[in-house]
Amino acid sequence: MEPLSNRKKVLEQKPMDFWERLYLPAIFQGMGVTFRHMFKKKETIFYPEVEREFSENWRGMHSLKRDEQGRERCTACGLCALSCPAEAITMIAAERQKGEEELYREEKYAAVYEINMLRCIFCGLCEEACPKEAIYLDGPIVPADYLRKDFIYGKDKLVEEPFNV
């Protein structure tokens, strides 16, 4: 039968000849290869001092965004929690009171918004589901910690810093 691609290689399966059974030529060849690698550029990135450059669409820690006037965009619609395949997001909604117009953009807002970073798989579906452009995974790597409860990030860690206008 005609092969679909011409990438098929027929391997020779003949018994080893004398030089191959000596092992030494092959060993010296291999040692030459490893010796050349000693002088190659090292791939190591010295992590705490130097950080690897991430690609533009890299997904890191979540941040809850604010609009141009510094108000929280999130309306606690729950679409992110619904879309989350790992069920990492929970929230409690609340109604905006009089005098809070500078804090929250819509009439409803998230009083509690928690993401369990141990459950999160950083798929970015919450970002895609959000109709208000309120959540983006544009932060740094989520840092290590000692206790499970410390991985549940609340609004104090997630919401963007207010603008200094």
Place this chain on the structure above:
Amino acid sequence: MELAFIIEKFALVTVIFLISLTVAAYSTLAERKIAGYLQDRVGPNRAGPGGMFQPLADGLKMFFKEEIIPTDSSKALFILGPSLALLTSLIGSAVIPWGESIQIADRLVSLQIADVNVGILYIFGVVSLGVYGIMIGGWASNNKFSLMGAIRAASQSISYEIPMGLSIIALLMATNTLSMKEIAEQQHGMNWNIFYQPLGFIIFLVCSFAETNRTPFDLPECETELVGGYHTEYSGFKMGAFMFAEYLNMFLASAVMSTLYFGGYNYPGMDWVNSMLGPLFGPLIGMGVLLVKIFAFIFFFMWVRWTVPRFRYDQLMNLGWKVLIPLAIANIVITGIVITIFDKL
């Protein structure tokens, strides 16, 4: 006179002991550094400048780790195993001639701890004893993996001692002496035995890889099959002793190979250097040259380890019995013929 002799030997033993321990400790760092560089990494570099204090950190870690002695093990033998391994790897360096005699205030001090007239046999005895540490440790652990490792170590070391001894016989035919000191003296300048016994050297090199349980012959501690081999059950400092013994063995094997085949402390132009520096510093340069040769061999050991994969067990036995022993016997025959022809001329 007697007191001076004792002091002199005691000082020498201390110095050699310290050098062995330092070299073994820094071999662990060198191993990881070389492994890194061969694999396009940099190796440990956090403890001190360039990772210089890594061996100290590792040693401290070994000391402070919990030592577990399995309940079903034979306790005395369990402790004896690593102790014996460490002991045998340390006493081997007693017959290595580290340099020519140095002169301190019209007193000639030999740089060899004991000039045994059967030095090579002594080395062989010590090296064969080394496997007892592994065997006892592996057996006393009462663990199947350890036992398998110990059995492998024993059979491997028996198999490879034969070609090693046979390759040495050819060397002895060429040198006519069993004393390490005389063998070193005969190789004055550039008159090294490697030029007379190239095949014998290769056999000896392969066998010393097997005797020190280094890759490609590290089947006794083969991680992929035996978890940790003979030291599966060991932890803390006893585990450290086994590891240390392996590096000391490597140091000893390098020293023996340098002395037997690569001229020991001899180097071209040594007469001129000795006449320039006098009888005290000249031999010390020779000792430095010997250490450089040893380091080169240690580097070679590590280079091979991070290049060559482990042999399968049947391949190991085939290589030992069907390739190396016939080659070693052929080497003896060839050496005999050549010596006879040269004597007749």
